[in-house]
Amino acid sequence: MNDFANIFGGEPDVTAAARGRVNLLGEHTDYNEGYVLPTAIPQQTEVALRVSKNKLFEIYSANLEQITRFTLEEPPQAHFAQYIYGCIKEAAHYGARIPPLQIHIRSEVPIEVGLSSSAALEVATLRALRQLLHLDIDDVELAKVAQRAEIEYAGVNCGILDQMASSLLEIGSMLFLDTRTLNRELLPLPSRSEILVIDSGVPRSLASSKYNERRAECEEAARRLGIRALRDVTDLRALESLPQPLRRRAHHIVCENARVLHAIQSTSAAEFGQLMNASHESLRDDYEVSITALDRLVALLQTEPSVYGAKLTGAGFGGACVALCRAGEATGVASNVLTKYKKGGHEGLLLVPTAV
Numbered sequence: 001m002n003d004f005a006n007i008f009g010g011e012p013d014v015t016a017a018a019r020g021r022v023n024l025l026g027e028h029t030d031y032n033e034g035y036v037l038p039t040a041i042p043q044q045t046e047v048a049l050r051v052s053k054n055k056l057f058e059i060y061s062a063n064l065e066q067i068t069r070f071t072l073e074e075p076p077q078a079h080f081a082q083y084i085y086g087c088i089k090e091a092a093h094y095g096a097r098i099p100p101l102q103i104h105i106r107s108e109v110p111i112e113v114g115l116s117s118s119a120a121l122e123v124a125t126l127r128a129l130r131q132l133l134h135l136d137i138d139d140v141e142l143a144k145v146a147q148r149a150e151i152e153y154a155g156v157n158c159g160i161l162d163q164m165a166s167s168l169l170e171i172g173s174m175l176f177l178d179t180r181t182l183n184r185e186l187l188p189l190p191s192r193s194e195i196l197v198i199d200s201g202v203p204r205s206l207a208s209s210k211y212n213e214r215r216a217e218c219e220e221a222a223r224r225l226g227i228r229a230l231r232d233v234t235d236l237r238a239l240e241s242l243p244q245p246l247r248r249r250a251h252h253i254v255c256e257n258a259r260v261l262h263a264i265q266s267t268s269a270a271e272f273g274q275l276m277n278a279s280h281e282s283l284r285d286d287y288e289v290s291i292t293a294l295d296r297l298v299a300l301l302q303t304e305p306s307v308y309g310a311k312l313t314g315a316g317f318g319g320a321c322v323a324l325c326r327a328g329e330a331t332g333v334a335s336n337v338l339t340k341y342k343k344g345g346h347e348g349l350l351l352v353p354t355a356v
């Protein structure tokens with residue numbers, strides 16, 4: 001990475017990268033020990049690092065053009081650096097003495113739109129640390145370390161979806177993951193289809209507070225039902241004893257898990273798309289994590305003849321939408337949809353397929 005030389009002088013000891021993800025089905029199911037189905041996006045985050053001769057850790061963010069310095073005893077103030085600090089602290093549990101480092105990061109993964117820019121940063125950082133310090137951790141363990149870094153040091157009580165997706169996925173495949181057992185399988189995308197991702201242009205302002213609230217509601221519903229997690233509900237009638245809004249929340253989780261299990265039965269693109277449409281409806285009405293702009297964008301996508309199905313992706317409350325399109329037609333769909341979306345007063349942005 002030439003950028004590294006410009007900032008720190010000389011070459012990095014190691015470089016690593018990790019991709020963002022877009023979740024196709026299985027939204028908010030991971031912290032209910034359920035099933036998820038993400039795919040990788042082309043955009044990735046790159047981390048280059050070198051053992052420093054100074055006493056301080058130094059991280060340069062090429063996106064923010066900002067450098068931050070810290071010691072292991074005192075966490076950095078800058079938000080982006082907290083993810084890296086968390087990874088370093090967690091990596092230290094594997095017995096390695098972590099020397100002061102000079103770290104250069106550059107990310108193509110759009111930030112704050114629900115495409116796992118934080119997981120990509122964590123996974124890329126841990127891959128670089130694993131290489132530098134010869135840490136004995138496999139890709140699954142690495143995802144778990146990344147998740148702990150996010151929970152403990154960035155303050156988001158997230159599930160394992162994003163980190164497993166970033167650590168295990170390859171372009172062109174979907175990861176079917178059982179988040180309870182971590183049993184998993186890489187599957188091809190539905191035949192003759194491609195993914196389209198559009199940013200709604202609306203920031204995910206409420207995402208973290210509402211995220212933690214939804215998680216608490218699910219835990220409360222499971223507690224009232226006397227089960228370990230909502231994953232364990234096998235009959236929707238069991239939910240009738242729950243008061244609202246817990247019944248609606250649990251309804252989303254149970255049906256969303258069923259949708260993932262349906263989708264992996266070699267479903268056609270058309271059937272897969274129907275499941276995505278149903279997922280969006282459920283996220284909007286039962287889980288209540290959508291907003292008007294996302295509903296509008298999804299509705300515009302769904303009326304395009306080349307679109308099999310569309311939904312919001314990630315935590316919700318803004319950010320991006322994902323659609324499954326006929327292969328080769330995603331760019332044309334995006335241009336139609338973005339023109340109509342703009343007439344409604346919003347500025348959307350095509351994220352996948354990428355221009356290059």
Ligand code: GLA
Pocket residue numbers: 023026027028029030031114158159160161162314315
């Ligand atoms: C965020 C979290 C994930 C998952 C999704 C919703 O991306 O980090 O763990 O819960 O929201 O599906």
